[in-house]
Amino acid sequence: MPLEYKYLLYNHSKSINEAKYNNIDYVFDIKNPYATLTNAAHKTCYFVFSLHVISNLISLFQTICLMILSYGSIPKHLSFIMDGNRRFAKSINQPLKKGHELGSLTLLQILFFAKTIGVNHLSVYAFSIENFNRSKNEVDILMALLVEKLSELSQKCTNSTVADNIIFKGIQIKIVGDLSYLNDNMNQKIKEIESLTALKEKSLDVFTLYICCPYTSRNEIYHAVKKNVNLKLSDNYDYEISENSLENQMFLSHYTNNCELIIRTSGARRYSDYLMWQTHMNSSFIFSKTLWPDYGFHHFFIDLFKWGFYQSLCIWKKTNISRKQLSKWSIKNEFLAKKESCVSYFLSNTTVNRMVHPTLRVSRIFIKRNFKKSIDDLPKPPPAISITQRN
Amino acid sequence: MNSTKEFKVDIKTENGDSNSLSVSSRSNTPVSDLDDGNKESVCEVKNLNDSNGFKNLADEHLSAAFTSPRVTSLTRDRPPENLRPDIGAAVPSFSNMSYIAKNTISKKTKKSTNSICEDSFDYETDVDGTRKISRYIFLEIHRILRAIFDVILKCILAFFYCFFAILRFFEYNYNSMKLKFYSLIYNPSNSPQLIRSDVSSLSKIPKILAAIVDYKSEEEVGGGVLGLMENSSDIVAWSLSAGIKHLYLYDHDGLLKNDVGLLRRIIYNNLRKYFGPAKVPKFAVRIPHTNQIFYNLPPTPISLEYVEKADKKISIEVILLSKVDGRETIVDLTKSMAELCKQGLLDEKDITQDLVDKELRKLVGEEPDLLLYFGPNLDLQGFPPWHIRLTELFWEHDNNDVSYTVFIRGLKEYAGSKVNVGK
Numbered sequence: 001m002p003l004e005y006k007y008l009l010y011n012h013s014k015s016i017n018e019a020k021y022n023n024i025d026y027v028f029d030i031k032n033p034y035a036t037l038t039n040a041a042h043k044t045c046y047f048v049f050s051l052h053v054i055s056n057l058i059s060l061f062q063t064i065c066l067m068i069l070s071y072g073s074i075p076k077h078l079s080f081i082m083d084g085n086r087r088f089a090k091s092i093n094q095p096l097k098k099g100h101e102l103g104s105l106t107l108l109q110i111l112f113f114a115k116t117i118g119v120n121h122l123s124v125y126a127f128s129i130e131n132f133n134r135s136k137n138e139v140d141i142l143m144a145l146l147v148e149k150l151s152e153l154s155q156k157c158t159n160s161t162v163a164d165n166i167i168f169k170g171i172q173i174k175i176v177g178d179l180s181y182l183n184d185n186m187n188q189k190i191k192e193i194e195s196l197t198a199l200k201e202k203s204l205d206v207f208t209l210y211i212c213c214p215y216t217s218r219n220e221i222y223h224a225v226k227k228n229v230n231l232k233l234s235d236n237y238d239y240e241i242s243e244n245s246l247e248n249q250m251f252l253s254h255y256t257n258n259c260e261l262i263i264r265t266s267g268a269r270r271y272s273d274y275l276m277w278q279t280h281m282n283s284s285f286i287f288s289k290t291l292w293p294d295y296g297f298h299h300f301f302i303d304l305f306k307w308g309f310y311q312s313l314c315i316w317k318k319t320n321i322s323r324k325q326l327s328k329w330s331i332k333n334e335f336l337a338k339k340e341s342c343v344s345y346f347l348s349n350t351t352v353n354r355m356v357h358p359t360l361r362v363s364r365i366f367i368k369r370n371f372k373k374s375i376d377d378l379p380k381p382p383p384a385i386s387i388t389q390r391n
Numbered sequence: 392m393n394s395t396k397e398f399k400v401d402i403k404t405e406n407g408d409s410n411s412l413s414v415s416s417r418s419n420t421p422v423s424d425l426d427d428g429n430k431e432s433v434c435e436v437k438n439l440n441d442s443n444g445f446k447n448l449a450d451e452h453l454s455a456a457f458t459s460p461r462v463t464s465l466t467r468d469r470p471p472e473n474l475r476p477d478i479g480a481a482v483p484s485f486s487n488m489s490y491i492a493k494n495t496i497s498k499k500t501k502k503s504t505n506s507i508c509e510d511s512f513d514y515e516t517d518v519d520g521t522r523k524i525s526r527y528i529f530l531e532i533h534r535i536l537r538a539i540f541d542v543i544l545k546c547i548l549a550f551f552y553c554f555f556a557i558l559r560f561f562e563y564n565y566n567s568m569k570l571k572f573y574s575l576i577y578n579p580s581n582s583p584q585l586i587r588s589d590v591s592s593l594s595k596i597p598k599i600l601a602a603i604v605d606y607k608s609e610e611e612v613g614g615g616v617l618g619l620m621e622n623s624s625d626i627v628a629w630s631l632s633a634g635i636k637h638l639y640l641y642d643h644d645g646l647l648k649n650d651v652g653l654l655r656r657i658i659y660n661n662l663r664k665y666f667g668p669a670k671v672p673k674f675a676v677r678i679p680h681t682n683q684i685f686y687n688l689p690p691t692p693i694s695l696e697y698v699e700k701a702d703k704k705i706s707i708e709v710i711l712l713s714k715v716d717g718r719e720t721i722v723d724l725t726k727s728m729a730e731l732c733k734q735g736l737l738d739e740k741d742i743t744q745d746l747v748d749k750e751l752r753k754l755v756g757e758e759p760d761l762l763l764y765f766g767p768n769l770d771l772q773g774f775p776p777w778h779i780r781l782t783e784l785f786w787e788h789d790n791n792d793v794s795y796t797v798f799i800r801g802l803k804e805y806a807g808s809k810v811n812v813g814k
Contacts, residue, residue, distance in 0.1 A: 374670035381634025
């Protein structure tokens with residue numbers, strides 16, 4: 001048969017939604033009606049999606065959609081900044097730990113999606129070095145959760161008696177980062193997990209999950225610099241320091257050197273010290289406004305679909321078009337431009353200038369341009385507060 | 392041809408050396424503390440002229456030899472969302488749907504083990520030596536089914552793509568309409584008072600602002616080096632009127648650095664437009680890569696007296712960055728550290744993250760608080776990777792010119808932002 005029907009009929013929706021349903025407690029709080037309502041809504045949603053028939057239909061639909069997507073362009077290395085677990089927990093009136101647990105379930109789902117569409121490397125920002133600033137209790141909870149979930153996942157990947165083994169088969173887990181921050185116990189467990197899931201045969205099409213745990217990008221660059229200095233000193237004159245040699249000493253670079261697509265959830269538009277070296281040249285960013293536990297199938301599908309669309313346009317532009325076609329297309333494009341301008345005619349520069357002109361005049365009536373005023377005579381600006389240097 | 396090539400390489404390494412040697416010695420002198428900046432600027436202008444002369448020579452002889460390996464902002468790989476609008480791909484629309492459909496369907500399917508339709512059967516493996524006809528037929532049927540399946544899924548994908556192309560067309564128009572609408576609301580009209588009144592309602596403004604400006608080809612509006620400089624001078628005027636003291640201007644190829652004299656004249660001219668000719672605010676242009684500082688206008692024989700009188704108190708510091716301040720600076724730093732370690736001046740154990748941070752701050756500058764990109768989709772173009780740790784990134788979708796709208800909306804976004812590192 002052309003399809004592995006087990007794959008197609010695998011019901012990923014049921015187990016995850018059930019787990020999510022069991023993780024949330026319904027809390028009635030009259031003081032906080034909004035959170036109570038969202039809590040109830042989430043709980044009912046998870047319940048409905050974990051019903052037998054509905055979950056089967058949904059997972060079949062989702063799998064087919066992902067298969068369609070896999071025929072387009074797919075990033076080799078996809079990366080997630082999983083932000084918003086605690087905000088989500090707060091919004092549904094639950095303790096913070098539940099937020100992290102729901103987040104880990106979402107990651108499990110994303111893992112399946114990414115594997116299905118054919119991503120080779122999936123990396124996630126699980127724990128930053130800065131996160132050690134949090135309360136010790138929370139750090140301990142996070143670490144324990146991480147180890148628990150990872151050992152669970154490694155069982156799924158290797159043990160063929162577990163039910164989910166059909167889809168999680170052949171996933172490699174790597175923990176990336178400055179492991180000296182962790183205690184020996186953690187390090188040992190991490191090593192076990194890594195060696196358990198490592199594939200013996202080397203092939204190009206493997207799926208690897210990178211958990212960036214105590215990781216910051218500055219730390220990574222610094223380590224690369226230090227290692228290069230060490231190598232230079234030990235190798236005397238043979239070792240040459242260059243961009244490539246630095247790149248080869250990055251934590252992630254044992255496996256992959258660049259990252260095509262970064263998705264950050266929860267709406268903040270900044271890096272927060274993640275993969276800066278790998279992505280500052282020509283990678284795409286998607287800043288999604290949903291919180292991480294809410295990041296479901298449709299967000300994933302739309303984000304990757306859009307990226308694949310633009311990427312394939314790029315590829316076609318590079319390869320497919322001979323000179324003859326190019327001239328043909330450019331002629332067509334002029335025609336197209338005219339057609340498109342029908343809509344945007346009213347928005348063209350000249351029209352806007354005509355429209356803006358009166359406002360310019362009006363504004364000049366109200367605020368007279370006083371050339372005698374120098375820069376010092378202007379009203380005081382708001383205080384310049386730096387968000388980067390304060391921290 | 393060969394000799395000139397070597398010459399250029401030599402100059403490059405010299406630059407690198409001077410830079411790397413200065414790693415430990417160069418002190419971060421604040422602009423206002425410099426004693427005789429004028430003399431410095433005079434001699435540095437000479438230097439610049441030399442390099443320009445060399446550049447012209449090199450361009451004549453070596454343009455063919457050097458264009459292929461060198462990556463410029465026009466030839467480099469862009470993130471896929473930032474398509475150049477040459478072929479009708481930038482704004483997919485009704486008329487290039489056949490193009491999209493044709494290409495989607497004709498794309499070869501790659502055999503990847505990750506995808507579900509795995510072709511795990513083989514002719515040789517299952518049969519021990521002999522081939523049975525039934526097995527053969529089964530495999531052929533399997534192949535045909537698979538091909539049909541592929542085509543069907545590809546057709547659906549092509550349909551999705553076409554549908555998205557239509558959506559994208561409307562999205563593009565909606566976005567550009569929105570931007571025009573904003574440009575009606577926010578209008579600087581060349582007056583600092585208006586900008587200041589826009590800003591004064593905000594709770595905070597960034598201490599250091601960074602802006603990435605794109606080089607556009609000469610045929611476009613605001614294209615060419617002159618267009619680039621005019622755009623940057625606009626940004627300087629806006630941030631000056633908003634009360635920002637430090638401004639990074641980043642362009643991928645370092646075109647702004649190439650002709651600082653012209654840039655200073657253009658900035659001066661633009662500030663005259665904003666503040667009136669009598670009281671043009673003082674500004675300084677700093678190039679961290681070569682460690683040079685220029686004040687106000689470049690001196691001319693006639694205006695020398697006037698310039699000498701000018702005081703060092705400046706209202707804005709403009710810092711010019713390019714690709715060399717990114718990865719190359721980190722590489723240079725590593726090299727010089729290795730050199731110092733070898734000479735015994737620096738202990739290996741002393742190389743800490745703080746030291747690297749300190750040196751990079753000296754070499755490039757502080758981390759900016761807000762980064763504005765004046766293009767359709769975020770594209771960092773190799774902005775120094777060490778310096779974007781917590782920087783707020785701002786851009787407007789489908790915006791393609793340096794406009795005040797992006798600037799003021801970026802500032803508003805920044806005023807509402809909150810960072811809690813780790814916590």
